[in-house]
Amino acid sequence: MAEPITLSLTVNGESRTLSVHPFARLLDLLREDLRLMGTKEGCGEGECGACSVLVNGQVVNSCLVPAVQVQGAEVVTVEGLAQGESLSSLQAAFLTYNGAQCGFCTPGMLVAATDLLRRCPTPDDGAIRDGLAGNLCRCTGYSKILDAVHAAAGEGEAAR
Amino acid sequence: MIGASSIRKEGRAKVLGTACYTDDKLVPGALHGVTIRSQVPRGILRGIHFGEGIPWAEVTIVTAADIPGQNRVASVVHDQPFLVGIGEEITHMEQPVVLLAHPNRLLAERARNAVRLEVEELPAVLDIDASLELRPLIYGTANLLKEIRIAKGDPESVWATAAHVIEGEYRTGAQEQMYLEPNAMVASVERTDGVAHVTVWGSLQCPYYVHSALKQLFGLPAEQVRVVAMEMGGAFGGKEDYPSVNGGHAALLSWKAGLPVKLIYDREEDLACTTKRHPSRTRLRTAFDAEGHLLALTADFVLDGGAYATMSPVVLSRGAIHAAGVYRCPHVRIHARAAATNTPPPGAFRGFGAPQSLFALERHMDICAVKLGLDPVTLRRRNFLHTGDTMATGQIIREDLDLDGIMDRALAELGYHDKKAAHTVLNQEDSPLKRGVGFAVFMHGCGFTGGGEAYLASVAGVEGCPDGTVAVLAASTEMGQGKNTVFAQIVAETLKVPVEQVETAEVDTDRVPNSGPTVASRSTMMVGRILQDAASAFRQSLIQQGFLTEPYTPESFREAVRRAVAAHGSLRSYGQYHRPPNIQWDDATYQGDAYPTFSWACYAADVTVDLDTFEVKVEDFAAVQEVGRVVNPMLAEGQVEGGVAQGIGWGLWEEVTTRQGRMINNQMTNYIIPTSADLPRMKVVFLENPHPAGPGGAKGLGELPMDGPAPALVNALANALGPLRLDEVPMTPDRLLERCEEVTHG
Incomplete structure (x- = not known):
């Protein structure tokens, strides 16, 4: 068996140093080593987006990222979106507008939507559809997700 | 409370990422389970060989010989083994034969690849036609998993004298549920003072189905078996019957190992081996009088049932009962068969047979309208069921039913008439882009069929x-x-x-x-x-x-x-539950109240076809339904929007490609479900009509939205493109190109 390697990175604002299998994926590191179970595996080949996380501010499919690539990186998962008990505006909007049904795509969808609103604070339907096209949802038909993102964007506006 | 858009109870945990799905469960010391499956569609298992390079002494190995109770999955018919034993028949490409478990997931994977099955191959049946022609006989005496006949009046008395007799054949493909969370199970068997207690935690729709399956598998009384439903990442029927199989497998491994076991499928395995929507072939024959009144209807409805009965008998039943649709017809014969093939068994999927037979009928009605020289709206209006009318099983419509109102509202929501006129003008231009509108009117029976x-x-x-x-x-x-x-x-x-x-x-x-x-x-x-x-x-x-x-x-x-x-x-x-006295059903004659009531709907679609690429874009979609009283409008809208999306996928894109009966596009990369970029906003309308049998007047909703999109879309394609052979879904770009070439090349 291959020798483990040591990695240091920041996850949801916290510095972590850990020893992982050299072929581990970022998804394995998060779920198995850090027990951050919010990030889901839906396909293991970068199609569904359920494993989306932010690495240095960019959305990635964590099932496609070798753990060795995140040495020194800042990683944000769904667990890093809320401030303590207080939901982010997107999380609150997904709850209010029924943006989550079975909930399995939701963590990745929230991460991707967080990134989208950062890049494009007041997206129209088309921009949201494009921005979230890498995140599959089988329950909602996406309309309620669009509603939630619009609502969160509106709230962001009001807050500024 | 009823009628309010209350916030989803478990929603907070879902947006925080703390909701605990099966693979999220912390199980200290759990082994990782894997499954070895046959690689031929049909044969006799002659041997199991364990290859070099694996520390087999560390690996828990389960074969059919280890099963303590009955090696049959408890279901409608007890015909499916959990594992095929030596000397027994393999009946499809994904049939489980050996189970392995090891503490190290990577080693368990390596061990899986080191097992070789020795099989004496037999000729296989891979489609409906071969099955019905007994090429060769593989199941029972006629390759039939179930056969149903429904009769009303005498269609034979009508054909000779009717003004119009119109026939058609329609096909629908398999469809994958594609819940985002693949099938997953955790099992633990504990023995105290020689008494075994089997517990399974899993992603499953029907805890007591799994409970029954485990009792039979281990020969245990109810109190020694426990099933817990974890948070579930979607199901759509795909976790109705299959969890009895993989739940049993996980429990068998734990029984043998004496340790807890996680059996988590990856996407490729899930797609290849778990259930799908049954492929179908429907032959319809209808007679109309000169004014377009429906006089007689016969339906020969066949499902590809796969290697074992699973849910096929009841899927067939629902499909057969829905085959006559929402129309008044004095003479009806429905002959329904589920044909056995050497393919992984299909099972439950939202709609449960009704989308297949309703696609055929609603497509057929549009074709009849053309042949009768009538508008599809007029033809349907002339034949709708009304309160007091009798359906094919003899069920009398007792509730207030206004199909005209439902249809008119859907057409108005879409702007059907104006769009149709505008598209006709537009389609005369020399452009590869063609527009069309279409709709379907349909129903879905609420609750279990019959008794x-x-x-x-x-x-x-x-x-x-x-x-x-x-x-x-x-x-x-x-x-x-x-x-x-x-x-x-x-x-x-x-x-x-x-x-x-x-x-x-x-x-x-x-x-x-x-x-x-x-x-x-x-x-x-x-x-x-x-x-x-x-x-x-x-x-x-x-x-x-x-x-x-x-x-x-x-x-x-x-x-x-x-x-x-x-x-x-x-x-x-x-x-x-107590059966209301006015609900009567006779399973021997298939006569009576097939359902306590139905939900009713009309869905309408507006599409653009690009004749350069044969891509179809859904521009607009209206979904109008009567589901009694709506308990939670926001959740109900979500159900409809999601169901319509799934129906659009089935109608246009989702194609299961097989080789020797096995799905070979078993990845999300090449089995295409709708993304956010592929769908329009949908106009969802509920016309409320409280029903006395439901709580606060509610009727069923979950499956209804799956029934309408495919026929509405293909009817819209026919409106856009004219007389093509549009008799099948999914109507993928490849298939549409083929159908266009049929016309060009004659």
């Missing part, structure tokens, strides 16, 4: 908790449809307390009674109604025992529950 609900005799209850809240006790599972929330609303309305005072008990067979499977659009209407009765009895008992006096406030109710629980230790009230 099913009486047979289930479901039980559900409510329980007072020490903190004064009330817990819902039901085995119905949450798969995203909103069961937790809707049940809480129904109970809260009955108790006259806020919905926050009602929670759902964990779905654990040690705690909740058997409220039946979470299927068949039955939870809200059937289980909800039982809960209403249970909650009513609960309140009565608080009053009779002097804990509660009317009128009361939410706080005084909470206090009453607190005191009652403190005094009695526990306080529960149960209700049970």
Whole structure:
């Protein structure tokens, strides 16, 4: 068996140093080593987006990222979106507008939507559809997700 | 409470990422299970060989010889083995033969690849036509998993004299449920003083189905088997029957190893081996008089049932009953067969046979309209069922039914008539872009078919908790449809307390009674109604025992529950399904009330076809339905929007490609489901018409939205492109190109 390697990175604002299998994926590191179970595996080949996380501010499919690539990186998962008990505006909007049904795509969808609103604070339907096209949802038909993102964007506006 | 868009009960955990799905469960010391499957469609298993380079002594190995009870999966028919034994018949490419488990996931994977099966191959049946022609015989005496006949009047008396007799053949493909969470199970077998207790935690719709399967597999009494439903990442029927198989497998590994086992499928395995929507072939023959009144209808409805019966008998039943659709017809014959093939067995998928037969009929009605020289709106209007009319099984429509109103509203929402006129002008231009509009009118029976609900005799209850809240006790599972929330609303309305005072008990067979499977659009209407009765009895008992006096406030109710629980230790009230006296069904003749009621709908689509690429874009979609009273409008809209998306996928893109009966595009990369960029906003309208049998007037909703999109879309394609052979779904770009070339090349 291959020798483990040591990695240091920041996850949801916290510095972590850990020893992982050299072929581990970022998804394995998060779920198995850090027990951050919010990030889901839906396909293991970068199609569904359920494993989306932010690495240095960019959305990635964590099932496609070798753990060795995140040495020194800042990683944000769904667990890093809320401030303590207080939901982010997107999380609150997904709850209010029924943006989550079975909930399995939701963590990745929230991460991707967080990134989208950062890049494009007041997206129209088309921009949201494009921005979230890498995140599959089988329950909602996406309309309620669009509603939630619009609502969160509106709230962001009001807050500024 | 009923009628309010209450917030999803488990929604907060879902947006925080803390909701615990099966693979999220921390199981210290768990082994990782893997499954070795056959690689031929049919043959006799002659040997199992364990290759070099694996420390086999460390690996838990389970074969058919290790099964302590019956090697048959408890289902409608007990024909499917959990594992094929030496000397027994392999009947499809993905048949489980050996199970392995090891503490190291990577080693378990390597071990899987080191097992070789020795099989004496036999000729296989891979499609409906070969099965019906007995090339060769593989199941029973006629390759039929089930056969059903429905008869009303005498169609033979009509053909010779009718003004028009129109025939057609229609096909629909398999469809993958593609729940985002692949199938997953955790099992633990504990032995104390020689007594074994089997527990399975999993992603499953029907805890008591799995419970029955485990009892039979291990030969254990009910109290030694426990099934717990974890948070579920979607199901759509795909976790109705299969969990009895993989739940059994996980438990077998744990039984042998003496340690807990996780059996988590990756996407490729899930797609290759688990159930799909049944492929279908429907031949229709209809007779009309000169004015376009439907005089007779015969349907030869065949499903590809795969290697074992699984849910095929009941899928076939629902498909057969829906085959005559929403039309008044004096003479009907329906002949329905589920044909056995050497393919992984299909199973339950939202709609359950109805989308297949309704696609055929609603497509056929448009083709008939063209041949009769009538508008599709006029032809349907001339033949709709009305209150007092009799359906094919002899069921009389007792409720107020206004199909004209439903259709007119859907057409108005889409702007059907204006768009149709505008598209006709536009389509004359020399452009590769062609536009079309189309629609379908349909129904979906609520709850189990025929005598099913009486047979289930479901039980559900409510329980007072020490903190004064009330817990819902039901085995119905949450798969995203909103069961937790809707049940809480129904109970809260009955108790006259806020919905926050009602929670759902964990779905654990040690705690909740058997409220039946979470299927068949039955939870809200059937289980909800039982809960209403249970909650009513609960309140009565608080009053009779002097804990509660009317009128009361939410706080005084909470206090009453607190005191009652403190005094009695526990306080529960149960209700049970009772067949209403006016509902009659005869399973031998297929006559009577097939369902307590139906939900009704008209869906309309506006599409653009690009004749350079043969891509189809859905520009607009209207979904108008009558589902009784809507318990939670926001959740209900979500159900419709999601169902329409799935229906659009089935109609246009989702193609299961097979080799020797096995799915070979078993990846999300090449099995295409709709993304956010592929769909329009949908216009969803509920026309409310409370039904006395449902809680607060509610009827079933979950499956209805799957039935309408495919025929509406293909009718729209026909409107855009004219007389092509558009008789099949999915109408992928490849297939559409083929059909266009048929016309060009003759």
